[in-house]
Amino acid sequence: MTTDRKAAEREARQKLILQGALTVFKEKGLEGAKIDEIARVSGFGKATLYYYFSSKEEIFNALLLHGWLQLWRELEETIEGGDSPRRTFISMLKKIAEVVNADRPLYEFLFFVPRSYSSEEIEKAEWKQYQTRLYRVLLELIEAGIEKNQFPQMNPDLVLKALGGLFHGLVFWGKDNQIVSEDLIEEMLDNMLKSN
Amino acid sequence: MTTDRKAAEREARQKLILQGALTVFKEKGLEGAKIDEIARVSGFGKATLYYYFSSKEEIFNALLLHGWLQLWRELEETIEGGDSPRRTFISMLKKIAEVVNADRPLYEFLFFVPRSYSSEEIEKAEWKQYQTRLYRVLLELIEAGIEKNQFPQMNPDLVLKALGGLFHGLVFWGKDNQIVSEDLIEEMLDNMLKSN
DNA sequence: CTATTATTCGACCGTTCGTTCGAATAATCG
């Protein structure tokens, strides 16, 4: 069967397009990114893009879905690990940082951009559920951890906001290049959660 | 002289336009906001907007400048207060939260949107310097505070990223309506900085 | 080889949108 190779080639070309799209999206945002430029950067003609994707928004969503699937794949084993809530929580953030640092352009895009474009279309996108699921898992860990006195005795939602924001700030803020190691994240979290 | 009244009226009309622009920008972002809609919402004809502002981007920048000036005006007395670095730092964040909560639409816009549109035009905008200045003041407080053992003994940049992110998460994340009180912010910070 | 299918692409289309024009109206002045 040639069908396998054909499918693989098709997928490879899609990946090339997504790669080009990412660099343009990152630089210009969703609306600022022009199809013509994405085509130019990925090295295809404009019409060819539409041979592989049916619209600009589909490219956008495919990119995010790709990132979330990859992130989630890496997280699953950590979640199943059966550590204490606090250890699992910290391990998850470390793992996320690791994944992020392995492909910053993609994940900066993934964690920043969607906040700015909350059209109804996007609300229903497939990748959205993974975002929601991640939030829920982290929240449940905090709830369980509070019971065991491993987190500050406060409203779990607040604790998640605070620690999530802290993580976000550590990993994503600042002049590009300087990435924060997973160990530093662990140290910071342990430091700040110490007294409880 | 009627000149004063004229100028005041002109400014009042500009404020109306900015107010309308804010609601549209917030809902649609910079590119998604259409001049026609801003005109409709502010209750002026489209061409009238151009009688008061020379371009869409000028409206955008005027809006942000307005917000930063107001925020900075409120912050200045806190900075001059002469409290300890740690107290001043916490007071500043509390004050920022207060200002934000007093006009959430404006400040959610102000703190979120610019991250998505980093064109070179925006880099040079007048409001940018206030953002930079705020960052520097907070960093200096942390540096001074670390010396006095009032903050974790870590790289000041990292501490600012962590605490800034934490603050950002507390104040801006989550389902809209629920605002976080300044006292909660203080409690959270004091809690997490306790052990040092 | 020819026939059929898959892929590529620049030119083109229709729409949208920021901006400008020119005329109409209101305010101010002498």
Next chain:
DNA sequence: CGATTATTCGAACGAACGGTCGAATAATAG
């Protein structure tokens, strides 16, 4: 009052852009 200036606005302009078309080329099949 008339004359001059300030303000308002919808209509029209032109550029930009997402998406489509149809022809050309490459790959595969028989």
